[in-house]
Amino acid sequence: MNAATDAGATVPGSPRVAIVVGSRSDLPTMEAATQTLDELGIGHELRVISAHRAPDLLDRYIADAEGRGITVFIAAAGLAAHLPGVIASKTTRPVIGVPLKGGVSDGLDALLSIVQMPKGVPVATVGVGNATNAALLAAQILAQADPELRARVAEHRSRGAQAAADDPTNADGV
Numbered sequence: 001m002n003a004a005t006d007a008g009a010t011v012p013g014s015p016r017v018a019i020v021v022g023s024r025s026d027l028p029t030m031e032a033a034t035q036t037l038d039e040l041g042i043g044h045e046l047r048v049i050s051a052h053r054a055p056d057l058l059d060r061y062i063a064d065a066e067g068r069g070i071t072v073f074i075a076a077a078g079l080a081a082h083l084p085g086v087i088a089s090k091t092t093r094p095v096i097g098v099p100l101k102g103g104v105s106d107g108l109d110a111l112l113s114i115v116q117m118p119k120g121v122p123v124a125t126v127g128v129g130n131a132t133n134a135a136l137l138a139a140q141i142l143a144q145a146d147p148e149l150r151a152r153v154a155e156h157r158s159r160g161a162q163a164a165a166d167d168p169t170n171a172d173g174v
């Protein structure tokens with residue numbers, strides 16, 4: 001086991017966030033996560049690995065990712081969305097689940113599947129399709145041990161607040 005694995009430290013230049021999706025059909029929704037991580041200067045990688053179509057590959061990937069210094073996993077899936085829970089069962093690094101639209105209740109099924117993890121193995125869950133919030137939460141987790149990133153996250157948020165304030169629909173001084 002290398003030092004990076006032991007300490008959960010960064011291998012210089014290596015990605016810190018892994019985005020795992022259950023299907024290629026999930027990729028368009030997750031573009032917002034990669035874009036947000038790019039804006040914040042956070043290295044990331046993306047894999048398509050279904051928890052039930054490729055369970056052995058998922059096992060190997062998580063072990064390898066931890067060894068390379070991946071610190072936060074973002075896992076997105078629709079339908080019977082077991083991917084975040086399965087990843088969380090195999091790592092003690094934080095897992096953020098993104099329920100995706102589709103299925104009989106257009107995302108409510110995936111939301112309940114992800115948010116209802118039985119006690120002992122948590123998955124932090126964001127709103128249906130909210131890839132942006134998943135990336136921001138990952139950034140905030142990483143920022144706790146990285147003052148420069150904390151400043152970038154704060155700046156990113158104040159830019160969002162400024163954009164809201166500059167929106168002409170808010171110009172009536174409310």
Ligand code: AIR
Nearest residue numbers: 022023025050051077078079080081
């Ligand atoms: N899925 C794939 N394997 C496990 C799950 N939960 C999900 C994908 C996608 C949906 O099933 O995350 O949202 C449909 O996948 P596909 O490949 O049929 O388009």
